[in-house]
Amino acid sequence: MTDLNGRKALVTGAAQGLGEGMARALASAGAKVVVADLQQDLGLKVAESLGDGHGFVSLDVTDDAGWQDAVSQATGLLGGLDILINNAGIEITSLLVDLDAGAARKQLEVNLLGTALGIKHAFRAMRPGGAAGNGGGGINVASVGATIAFPAIGVYSATKSGVDRLTRVAAMESGRLGYGVRVNCIYPGLVPTAMGAGLASDVARLGLFGSAEEAVGAVVGLTPSGRLGEVADMASAVVFLASDEASFINGVGLPVDGGMGM
Ligand SMILES: NC(=O)c1ccc[n+]([C@@H]2O[C@H](COP(=O)([O-])OP(=O)(O)OC[C@H]3O[C@@H](n4cnc5c(N)ncnc54)[C@H](O)[C@@H]3O)[C@@H](O)[C@H]2O)c1
Numbered sequence: 001m002t003d004l005n006g007r008k009a010l011v012t013g014a015a016q017g018l019g020e021g022m023a024r025a026l027a028s029a030g031a032k033v034v035v036a037d038l039q040q041d042l043g044l045k046v047a048e049s050l051g052d053g054h055g056f057v058s059l060d061v062t063d064d065a066g067w068q069d070a071v072s073q074a075t076g077l078l079g080g081l082d083i084l085i086n087n088a089g090i091e092i093t094s095l096l097v098d099l100d101a102g103a104a105r106k107q108l109e110v111n112l113l114g115t116a117l118g119i120k121h122a123f124r125a126m127r128p129g130g131a132a133g134n135g136g137g138g139i140n141v142a143s144v145g146a147t148i149a150f151p152a153i154g155v156y157s158a159t160k161s162g163v164d165r166l167t168r169v170a171a172m173e174s175g176r177l178g179y180g181v182r183v184n185c186i187y188p189g190l191v192p193t194a195m196g197a198g199l200a201s202d203v204a205r206l207g208l209f210g211s212a213e214e215a216v217g218a219v220v221g222l223t224p225s226g227r228l229g230e231v232a233d234m235a236s237a238v239v240f241l242a243s244d245e246a247s248f249i250n251g252v253g254l255p256v257d258g259g260m261g262m
Pocket of ligand 1: 014038060062088090144189191195
């Protein structure tokens with residue numbers, strides 16, 4: 001099993017869903033983890049269930065000053081920081097003809113700005129001379145939506161394509177400036193979390209599929225592995241990318257989608 005003993009991780013959006021699974025998998029591999037989320041009650045429960053040495057910080061990823069506090073608290077609590085998982089995200093389903101500017105802005109802010117701010121503060125902490133100062137790894141959670149054209153997730157998919165490009169520029173800046181931080185992203189396929197199940201219902205409600213089950217069937221039909229994704233699929237990919245086994249993997253996007261986005 002991959003060994004992350006001694007590693008110190010901050011996972012955003014870890015109060016539920018994929019982020020919670022990632023936090024649990026990182027902790028199982030030996031890392032100490034700070035759960036960061038808007039949802040305090042749920043986030044605290046996840047952190048407590050991980051055991052001693054783990055913690056929770058309240059964070060809205062769109063808040064620059066909030067990020068500074070969260071990274072500082074996490075670094076203090078863990079005695080360093082060398083893994084950042086930029087997982088927090090939102091998806092607001094809409095046809096482009098019905099686009100609501102506020103909903104579009106919100107997705108851009110959480111998914112794209114939130115990820116960029118995370119990289120900013122993680123780089124500052126992890127680079128030589130930073131509060132943690134030992135380099136490390138960043139993993140951004142993009143989406144299969146960045147690699148395919150699925151109806152009613154136009155703005156969401158655009159934010160995830162942005163996360164993909166941001167990842168590559170971040171890796172290049174870190175390399176050029178000697179920060180010692182690898183940055184990669186993953187493209188998860190559809191996973192029936194609150195977000196994934198909500199999307200299936202939304203596209204049925206919009207009349208694009210006969211029912212949520214039919215929408216799920218269409219996704220599975222486009223997936224060579226013949227099933228939906230599971231939280232554990234995404235968590236394993238993140239543990240691998242964070243580990244030394246992936247030490248020469250940098251600036252890439254890894255599809256974790258059963259082949260849907262090929
Ligand atoms: N579930 C899927 O099918 C799927 C597929 C591809 C990509 N993704 C991506 O995976 C990530 C996790 O998705 P999920 O399915 O677990 O979603 P989810 O809705 O179940 O959980 C998202 C978590 O992010 C938190 N969050 C939302 N806005 C935040 C903010 N501004 N600041 C801090 N935390 C915030 C929420 O409180 C929640 O705990 C997202 O980036 C999503 O876009 C999900």
